[in-house]
Structures are given as C-alpha cells and as structure tokens.
Amino acid sequence: MSTNIDPEVMRTLVSQVIKELKEKGAGTSCPAPTAAATLYGVFPTMSECIDASTKAQEVLLFQTPATRQKWVEVIRHTCLDKRNMEMMSRMAVEETAIGRYEDKIIKNTAAAKYTPGIEDLSTDARTGGHGITLFEYCPFGVIGSITPTTNPTETIINNSICMIAGGNTVVFSPHPRARKTSAFLVQTLNRALEKSGAPANMITMVQNPSIEATNEMMASPKVRMLVATGGPGIVKTVLSSGKKAIGAGPGNPPVVVDETANIEQAAKDIVAGSSFDNNVPCIAEKEVFAVDSIFDYLLINMKGAGSYEIKDRETIEKLWSVVSNEKGGPKVEFVGKSAQYILDKIGIQVEGSIHLIIMEVNKEHPFVQTEMMMPILPLVRCDNVDQAIEWAYESEHGNRHSAMMHSTNIAKLSKMAKLLQTTIFVKNGPSFAGLGIGGEGYPTFTIAGPTGEGLTSPKSFCRRRECVLKDMFNIR
Structure with missing residues (x-):
C-alpha cells in the first residue's frame, strides 16, 4: 500500500491521538466512559461489554447471510481506508514498541482484504425418499477473544470478519500494552458498522484490559466460546475453562534448505520472511537447517539480502545474554525490535539496510531451541537433508505450527510435511506466503495448533447443524 502522507506528519498525528486518549482517561487508561465510547464498543466494565455484545447478537442472529456479508465488507472498507490503515498501523508500533510500521501496513491490509467471509460457510444437502436434510453453519453466540501485543490490530480485524460472518458477536480482551490502539480500531469499526445499519456494539472491549477482566469474560455464562492467541499459559487457561475453546499457541518454525534448492532465491525468501515485522509473526522463520554442500553459499547470499553475520562465539554468547531473560526466554524489551537496535546494544553499529542478524551455531544452542520473536536467525550446518529434516522436527518441539523448506526434491518435501505435521508448511517461499x-x-492470526482447527476461518467459529425435513407423505 502506497502512502502520500509524510511519515513525520503521520507520527505527529498518532502522538496527538494517543495523548488525547490518555487525557480522556485516568493515567494510561483508554478513553473515559463517555457517551461516544459507550456507543462505539469500549465499555468501563467487562460485564457491560458482554451485555452489549449479547444484545447485538440477538439482532445479528436473525440477519440473512447477505446482510452479514454486507457488514463484513464494511469492516474491510473501513480498515482499508487510507487514514485508518496508516493510523492503526502507526499506533500499534508507537504503543507496543514492537515491529515495523511498513510491515504492519502489509499485515493489516492482508487481514482486511483476504480474510474469508460468508463464502466459507457452504450449506450441504442430502435428499432421498424420506425427505431432505440440510447441514448448515450456525453461530455460537457471543465469543470472547484474547488478543496479543504482537498482532493487536491484525487479530481484531481477522477475528471480527470471521466471527461476524458466522453470525457471532465478539468481546475482545486485548493485551494491556495495546489497549489504546485496540480501542481506536474497535470504535472506528463500530462507528462504520452502525452507520451501515448494523446493530450497535457487535465488537466490544473493556476500557482497561486486565487479567481480572479476562477471567470475568471467561467465566461469564453469556460467553459461549473462547478464542486465545498467545503463549502456552493463556492457551492452557482457556482450554481448562469448560467451554468450547480455540487456542493458538506458540511455535518455533524451522527452515530446511537442501542441495537441490535455488539457493539465491531461498536466501532472499528466508531473510524476507524472518525479518518481516522484526520476526514478530508466529509463523516467521526462527532457525535454519542447511546441508553442508550449500551452507556457505546460502550464508553469502543471505548477507547480500540484508543480513549481518556474527562470526565469533564470544559475540554470539554476548548477544544471547543481552536478549534473553533469567529463565532462558526472550526479554520482553527486545521482542520485535529491529536488527539495528539489537546490534547497537552489543556495540555493533550497522546501516538501516540490515534487517536480520545471522550466525552459525550447533543445533543445541538456545537461539535454535527457543522462540525469540526477534530478527535473530541461527543457522545449523547438516550432513544431509535427512539430518536437516530430523533436526528441524526436534527444534519445532511438536507445536505443529509452521515450517518452511526450500527444495525441488518432491520426496523430501513430502517427508518433512508428514514428519512435522505443521498447520502451515511453505515450500520454496517466505513464511508470510x-x-x-x-x-x-x-490470512489468519489465530493459528490453532493446540486445539486442531489450524488456520481459522468463519466456519471455525460456528456449529454445524443438521436440519431435517421429513417427507410428509410417508407419515402414517
């Protein structure tokens, strides 16, 4: 998406919006419970969010598929509006300090344009001597959705389209570090939907997201389904709620490159995918396993594609100590930061054209075994493709999330797909494909590996109803 607005002007505008949101609330809270905030989906309490969403769903339930699709198109159009798109993308980076504005634009655009709508909900029919039976999709009702700080706007756009297409309304519980951005988007969408004749508050969120508010949402009998996008902790909590739940958990996506691959193209794709939004997407390349015969050539091409190589062990270990916490996981303050920013913290200055940090390590190194969500990509040298696939399987830790392979060997591509059983398996392309x-x-930003739905779409948030019409002439 191109832009004619000066970046400095946009940054100033975003800062003004965030400042106004702070002034209207208390401290760092979202907008105060004014009439406008209440009318457009942002409520001071979770119970008000749920009640408003319930009321909206009672209206939505009786709308035709064509009407629901009309409102889906309103969401798409509103998000693709130039000012809205640039505002929410810039706000997400400013508020969360995660990712790259240009890549947020790409992700938000993909979510708005390509998330499936009503067309995903096809009705099947069976006829015979005893009448007709329809198998149709129907809504759960009010859905509670927990969204991450890494993809705050993308997840709201994607889930709103999917859930409303299915006849549901949604209560969002955003990450507290993305509350202002989330509130801006929720209110913007509700304004547009109400203008189009949709029921008020089909999309709601609590004014000040918190663990307590999330727990209240999960416990409410009015919320019939829960969806969580985040780490293993929140997914486990949702799955133990006793309700229908969809969990999108962690991943550690590996990449395999063998001797039959187009190495120049593979290098470009890997760098593009791993550096996209500073490695925040959960599908992004997190570690590379390359066969020895092409390893050095791959490394050279990756450097030419915008990567900086750290060669000495001492610097690699220094980098690990800086970006990891005491538990061996990523330090929050480095998640989604640029390669330039991270390298500066260990005394290395590079140009802005450097988007990825690479290094050769062994397969046991914590950079290989830990999902860091930073533009840091370890490469492991392998004897052959079978070893590379086996080590990739081990590093993915059974998450069944995402994996990539660059090869023209159909048998080995098939072997990796069958062994890893990931939800997404990209062959000869960047992860974001x-x-x-x-x-x-x-696009989906709720990739449900733990609960098995995989790439979620409108039918993921619906029940399948069997509607039987008995042949009246056979009744005695």
Missing part, C-alpha cells in the same frame, strides 16, 4: 501475502492461501 502462508498468510496469503504473496501466496494463494488466506
């Missing part, structure tokens, strides 16, 4: 960005799939 699996989100429909330059690929033929569709």
Whole structure:
C-alpha cells in the first residue's frame, strides 16, 4: 500500500491521538466512559461489554447471510481506508514498541482484504425418499477473544470478519500494552458498522484490559466460546475453562534448505520472511537447517539480502545474554525490535539496510531451541537433508505450527510435511506466503495448533447443524 502522507506528519498525528486518549482517561487508561465510547464498543466494565455484545447478537442472529456479508465488507472498507490503515498501523508500533510500521501496513491490509467471509460457510444437502436434510453453519453466540501485543490490530480485524460472518458477536480482551490502539480500531469499526445499519456494539472491549477482566469474560455464562492467541499459559487457561475453546499457541518454525534448492532465491525468501515485522509473526522463520554442500553459499547470499553475520562465539554468547531473560526466554524489551537496535546494544553499529542478524551455531544452542520473536536467525550446518529434516522436527518441539523448506526434491518435501505435521508448511517461499501475502492461501492470526482447527476461518467459529425435513407423505 502506497502512502502520500509524510511519515513525520503521520507520527505527529498518532502522538496527538494517543495523548488525547490518555487525557480522556485516568493515567494510561483508554478513553473515559463517555457517551461516544459507550456507543462505539469500549465499555468501563467487562460485564457491560458482554451485555452489549449479547444484545447485538440477538439482532445479528436473525440477519440473512447477505446482510452479514454486507457488514463484513464494511469492516474491510473501513480498515482499508487510507487514514485508518496508516493510523492503526502507526499506533500499534508507537504503543507496543514492537515491529515495523511498513510491515504492519502489509499485515493489516492482508487481514482486511483476504480474510474469508460468508463464502466459507457452504450449506450441504442430502435428499432421498424420506425427505431432505440440510447441514448448515450456525453461530455460537457471543465469543470472547484474547488478543496479543504482537498482532493487536491484525487479530481484531481477522477475528471480527470471521466471527461476524458466522453470525457471532465478539468481546475482545486485548493485551494491556495495546489497549489504546485496540480501542481506536474497535470504535472506528463500530462507528462504520452502525452507520451501515448494523446493530450497535457487535465488537466490544473493556476500557482497561486486565487479567481480572479476562477471567470475568471467561467465566461469564453469556460467553459461549473462547478464542486465545498467545503463549502456552493463556492457551492452557482457556482450554481448562469448560467451554468450547480455540487456542493458538506458540511455535518455533524451522527452515530446511537442501542441495537441490535455488539457493539465491531461498536466501532472499528466508531473510524476507524472518525479518518481516522484526520476526514478530508466529509463523516467521526462527532457525535454519542447511546441508553442508550449500551452507556457505546460502550464508553469502543471505548477507547480500540484508543480513549481518556474527562470526565469533564470544559475540554470539554476548548477544544471547543481552536478549534473553533469567529463565532462558526472550526479554520482553527486545521482542520485535529491529536488527539495528539489537546490534547497537552489543556495540555493533550497522546501516538501516540490515534487517536480520545471522550466525552459525550447533543445533543445541538456545537461539535454535527457543522462540525469540526477534530478527535473530541461527543457522545449523547438516550432513544431509535427512539430518536437516530430523533436526528441524526436534527444534519445532511438536507445536505443529509452521515450517518452511526450500527444495525441488518432491520426496523430501513430502517427508518433512508428514514428519512435522505443521498447520502451515511453505515450500520454496517466505513464511508470510502462508498468510496469503504473496501466496494463494488466506490470512489468519489465530493459528490453532493446540486445539486442531489450524488456520481459522468463519466456519471455525460456528456449529454445524443438521436440519431435517421429513417427507410428509410417508407419515402414517
């Protein structure tokens, strides 16, 4: 998406919006419970969010598929509006301090344009001597959705389209570090939907997101389904709620490159995918396993594609000590930061054209075994492709999330797909092709590996109803 607005002007505008939101609330809270805030989906308490969403769903329930699709198109159009798109993308980076504005634009655009709508909900029919039976999709009702700080706007756009297409309304519980951005988007969408004749508050969120508010949402009998996008802790909590739940948990996506691959193209794709939004997407390349015969050539091409190589062990270990916490996980303050920013913290200055940090390590190194969500990509040298696939399987830790392979060997591509059993498996392309960005799939920001739905779409948030009409002439 091109822009004619000066970046400095946009940054100033975003700062003004965030400042106004702070002034209207208390401290760092979202907008105070004014009439406008209440009318447009942002409520001071979770119970008000749920009640408003319930009321909206009672109206939505009786709307035709064509009407629901009309409102889906309103969401798409509103998000793709130039000012709204640039505002929410810039706000997300400013508020969360995660990712890159240009890549947020790409992700938000993909979510708005390519998330499936009503067309995903096809009705099947069976006829015979005893009448007709329809198998149709129907809504759960009010859905509670927990969204992450890494993809705050993308997840709200994607889930709102999917859930409303299915006849549901949604209560969002955003990450507290993305509350202002989330509130801006929720209110913007509700304004547009109400103008189009939709029921008020089909999309709601609590004014000040918190663990307590999330727990209240999960416990409410009016919320019939829960969806969580985040780490293993929140997914486990949702799955133990006793309700229908969809959990999108962690991943550690590996990449395999063998001797039959187009190495120049593989290098470009890997760098593009791993550095996209500073490695925040959960599908992004997190570690590379390359066969020895092409390893050095791959490394050279990756450097030419915008990577900085750290060669000595001492610097690699220094980098690990800086970006990891005492538990061996990523330090929050480095998640989604640029390669330039991270390198500066260990005394290395590079140009802005450097988007990825690479290094050769062994397969046991914590950079390989830990999902860091930073533009840091370890490479492991392998004897052959079978060893590379086996080590990739081990590093993915059974998450069944995402994986990539660069090869023209169909047998080995098939072997990796069958062994890893990931939800997304990208062959000969960057990871984001699996989100429909330059690929033929569709975007989703709730990739449900733990609960098995995989790439969620409108039918993921619906029940399948069997509607039987008995042949009246056979009744005695």
